Amino acid sequence: MDMQTRALNQLTPSELDRFGEEMDQLREAVLADLGQRDADYIRSIVRLQRWSEIGGRGLIHFSLGPLSWGAGVAALSVSKILENMEVGHNVMHGQYDWMNDPKLQSQSYEWDTVCDGDSWRKTHNYEHHTYTNILGKDRDYGYAVLRLSDDIPWKPRHLVQFVNYSVLSLFFQWGVGLHELETEKLRDGSVTLEEKKPFLKRFARKATRQLAKDYVIFPALAGPFALKVLAGNAVANGARNLWASTIIFCGHFTEDAQTFSEEECENESRGMWYYRQILGSSNFTGGRWLHIMSGHLSYQVEHHLFPDIPAHRYPEMSNRVQAICEKYNIPYNTGPFGKQYLTVLKRVARYSLPPEGHPLRERFEGVKGWFGKLKPRSAT
Amino acid sequence: MQTQSNSTTYWNNAGPVQDTLDFILTSIDPLMSRQRLMARVINCIQETDDTLTYTLQVCSRWQGFKPGQFVTISAEINGITYKRNYSISSSPELLRNKRQITLTIRAQRGGKVSPNIGQWLKVDDTLEISAAMGDFICLEAEKQLYTEAQRAYSPVALIAAGSGITPIKAMLESFCENRPDHDICLIVHAANPAQLIFANDLKRFTQSLPNLKLSVHFSDKEGFVTQNQLLKDCPDLKDRVLYICGPAPFMAKINDFAEAAGVPDFRRHQEAFSSPVAPRKSAGPVTVTFTKTGKTVTSANAVSLLELAERSGLKPKFGCRNGICHECTCQRTQGSLVNALTGNPIPDEQTQVQSCISIPTSDVTITNW
Ligand code: FES
Numbered sequence: 039m040d041m042q043t044r045a046l047n048q049l050t051p052s053e054l055d056r057f058g059e060e061m062d063q064l065r066e067a068v069l070a071d072l073g074q075r076d077a078d079y080i081r082s083i084v085r086l087q088r089w090s091e092i093g094g095r096g097l098i099h100f101s102l103g104p105l106s107w108g109a110g111v112a113a114l115s116v117s118k119i120l121e122n123m124e125v126g127h128n129v130m131h132g133q134y135d136w137m138n139d140p141k142l143q144s145q146s147y148e149w150d151t152v153c154d155g156d157s158w159r160k161t162h163n164y165e166h167h168t169y170t171n172i173l174g175k176d177r178d179y180g181y182a183v184l185r186l187s188d189d190i191p192w193k194p195r196h197l198v199q200f201v202n203y204s205v206l207s208l209f210f211q212w213g214v215g216l217h218e219l220e221t222e223k224l225r226d227g228s229v230t231l232e233e234k235k236p237f238l239k240r241f242a243r244k245a246t247r248q249l250a251k252d253y254v255i256f257p258a259l260a261g262p263f264a265l266k267v268l269a270g271n272a273v274a275n276g277a278r279n280l281w282a283s284t285i286i287f288c289g290h291f292t293e294d295a296q297t298f299s300e301e302e303c304e305n306e307s308r309g310m311w312y313y314r315q316i317l318g319s320s321n322f323t324g325g326r327w328l329h330i331m332s333g334h335l336s337y338q339v340e341h342h343l344f345p346d347i348p349a350h351r352y353p354e355m356s357n358r359v360q361a362i363c364e365k366y367n368i369p370y371n372t373g374p375f376g377k378q379y380l381t382v383l384k385r386v387a388r389y390s391l392p393p394e395g396h397p398l399r400e401r402f403e404g405v406k407g408w409f410g411k412l413k414p415r416s417a418t
Numbered sequence: 419m420q421t422q423s424n425s426t427t428y429w430n431n432a433g434p435v436q437d438t439l440d441f442i443l444t445s446i447d448p449l450m451s452r453q454r455l456m457a458r459v460i461n462c463i464q465e466t467d468d469t470l471t472y473t474l475q476v477c478s479r480w481q482g483f484k485p486g487q488f489v490t491i492s493a494e495i496n497g498i499t500y501k502r503n504y505s506i507s508s509s510p511e512l513l514r515n516k517r518q519i520t521l522t523i524r525a526q527r528g529g530k531v532s533p534n535i536g537q538w539l540k541v542d543d544t545l546e547i548s549a550a551m552g553d554f555i556c557l558e559a560e561k562q563l564y565t566e567a568q569r570a571y572s573p574v575a576l577i578a579a580g581s582g583i584t585p586i587k588a589m590l591e592s593f594c595e596n597r598p599d600h601d602i603c604l605i606v607h608a609a610n611p612a613q614l615i616f617a618n619d620l621k622r623f624t625q626s627l628p629n630l631k632l633s634v635h636f637s638d639k640e641g642f643v644t645q646n647q648l649l650k651d652c653p654d655l656k657d658r659v660l661y662i663c664g665p666a667p668f669m670a671k672i673n674d675f676a677e678a679a680g681v682p683d684f685r686r687h688q689e690a691f692s693s694p695v696a697p698r699k700s701a702g703p704v705t706v707t708f709t710k711t712g713k714t715v716t717s718a719n720a721v722s723l724l725e726l727a728e729r730s731g732l733k734p735k736f737g738c739r740n741g742i743c744h745e746c747t748c749q750r751t752q753g754s755l756v757n758a759l760t761g762n763p764i765p766d767e768q769t770q771v772q773s774c775i776s777i778p779t780s781d782v783t784i785t786n787w
Binding site: 062066072073074075076077078088091092131132135136137138139143144145150159160163164165167168251308345346 | 434438441442494496497498499500737738740742743744745747759760762765767768769770772
């Protein structure tokens with residue numbers, strides 16, 4: 039807590055204003071430049087996604103052996119990942135609203151996951167992107183399942199949160215789909231099940247449609263080979279879940295990504311909002327395809343600064359963002375994919391243990407020396 | 419008919435199956451789309467300096483038109499889709515025989531679409547078109563007033579200025595085909611001979627329509643239309659059914675003259691025919707109209723669309739109220755807005771706007787609230 043507060047106070051209000059203006063200028067410059075290139079890009083991704091879905095489902099359906107089946111599953115997984123990450127997530131942010139294309143409109147787009155589009159727009163576009171990493175307001179922080187900072191009181195069940203994390207990853211679309219249910223608030227009684235009825239109805243409708251598609255209709259079309267289609271679809275959905283969860287955890291839960299308190303963000307200026315977005319996000323580096331398959335969430339910092347600018351522009355914008363960050367001495371969190379992910383795992387492990395000073399802590403440290411490595415870094 | 423409307427509903431209910439099948443079909447040939455009506459440009463000729471006539475091959479599902487109607491085309495320029503209405507200038511016969519229609523498009527000064535249309539719409543391109551629309555249809559409304567026999571002998575006056583001649587031409591083509599001896603008074607206005615659209619076709623019509631009386635006027639030489647001139651061209655104006663098409667001030671004038679000459683209101687038909695007028699920037703209070711709910715609200719200060727909607731009793735969806743999440747997006751078809759965060763105007767062609775940060779600077783129309 040102490041460390042975070044200090045970080046937010048590093049810039050004077052007027053510095054923050056100037057910093058905000060520079061970000062606004064960058065934003066306006068790119069918005070003014072949007073055009074055919076961006077339209078062609080997103081359409082080419084949609085085409086690629088559709089062909090890989092058709093190819094994938096076709097291969098699974100008519101596969102003769104494990105090889106062609108595996109290729110089909112791979113193609114279907116790629117298609118699902120592209121649709122969720124580079125098309126769905128980005129379109130629903132309003133990144134392509136300017137095109138006036140009814141198929142690419144943020145408010146009507148519906149994606150290939152059990153998460154209902156309206157629910158996503160509310161919990162992600164609004165809540166998560168407005169209150170990023172504000173503990174108590176950004177429910178994406180740990181998804182109310184994981185303890186990823188000391189602000190959440192430690193309980194013995196956190197000892198096994200690695201298991202929770204693995205399960206959440208594998209069934210990520212269900213976690214995301216049920217996010218709006220706010221189970222933690224249901225448990226402490228601050229919301230009632232009655233209030234959640236409309237959401238549950240929408241969720242049930244979307245989930246039924248998704249389940250019917252992948253686990254009833256397509257398998258049934260294969261007749262006696264229904265099982266291999268069902269299995270193929272399940273593996274593709276699972277692969278997409280794991281991938282999406284991994285990418286998203288790299289975005290906000292790396293070792294150095296910061297959290298904030300509600301008080302310090304009250305009445306924040308635009309500059310401060312930008313500032314918080316940078317401190318709370320982390321990028322990772324990699325090849326062009328890694329970026330595309332992550333929906334350019336590899337540029338999480340840029341995405342949080344400019345959530346409604348077409349994501350494939352982030353690589354070009356990142357130089358300028360880094361230059362501005364350097365000017366104002368703001369840390370810009372990036373590193374290779376593998377390394378960043380390792381710090382996520384470390385964070386999950388570290389906070390599964392009681393905080394320092396907790397009576398149990400000494401016991402653990404006595405038992406295993408390597409826990410010492412998981413101690414929080416001292417503030418720099 | 420029943421099955422057809424069922425299948426149309428099926429395809430328009432965008433779902434994964436429909437979308438995928440439509441994607442495959444359009445990959446083979448865009449004209450095979452089941453979700454959209456498509457057309458392909460097969461010819462383009464220069465009509466005058468600033469006017470082009472496109473011949474379009476329309477898809478098999480396109481239902482046909484009545485002479486005088488228009489279609490909405492979706493034009494993509496620099497990634498942005500614009501919708502524009504253009505009258506069909508060809509005969510129903512061309513559609514029947516070859517499934518083709520022609521659109522005659524004149525460059526509108528200051529327009530976004532028409533000035534460079536030759537550059538972005540070329541032979542072999544495909545584009546989305548709507549079904550034919552509009553009730554500026556020759557002797558159609560008269561079906562309720564007259565018997566078929568009376569209708570066949572109702573004399574008409576067709577009065578066009580500038581590119582307003584396009585729907586009139588379709589009507590004339592139809593007369594050539596169906597009732598060549600109909601009594602027609604045709605009055606055409608253009609700036610000068612070089613700007614006269616369909617000069618050759620007009621000549622052809624005078625030959626194939628024996629009871630056609632044609633008058634052509636050039637405003638560069640003769641000035642604006644006068645009542646005297648109109649009544650000289652057409653002394654029995656009050657006995658005719660009028661079809662008027664051209665710029666708004668021209669139509670208003672003709673309307674006044676015709677009313678003074680005793681042509682009853684129900685016999686004066688006109689087509690509002692111009693590119694969207696640049697929105698009026700007003701200094702005083704502005705009115706915002708929400709067409710779906712029929713509510714209106716006036717605002718004198720810099721208040722966002724979202725707040726105005728709430729003031730008028732609507733409860734639109736919103737989230738951050740700060741320009742981040744797009745939850746508050748609404749559809750603006752008319753009027754100008756500025757972005758409250760930057761103070762910059764929001765481009766006119768952008769129809770999806772974030773209401774929480776959009777401040778109207780002219781009268782604005784929102785269609786989905
Ligand atoms: S309410 Fe979030 S952008 Fe308007």
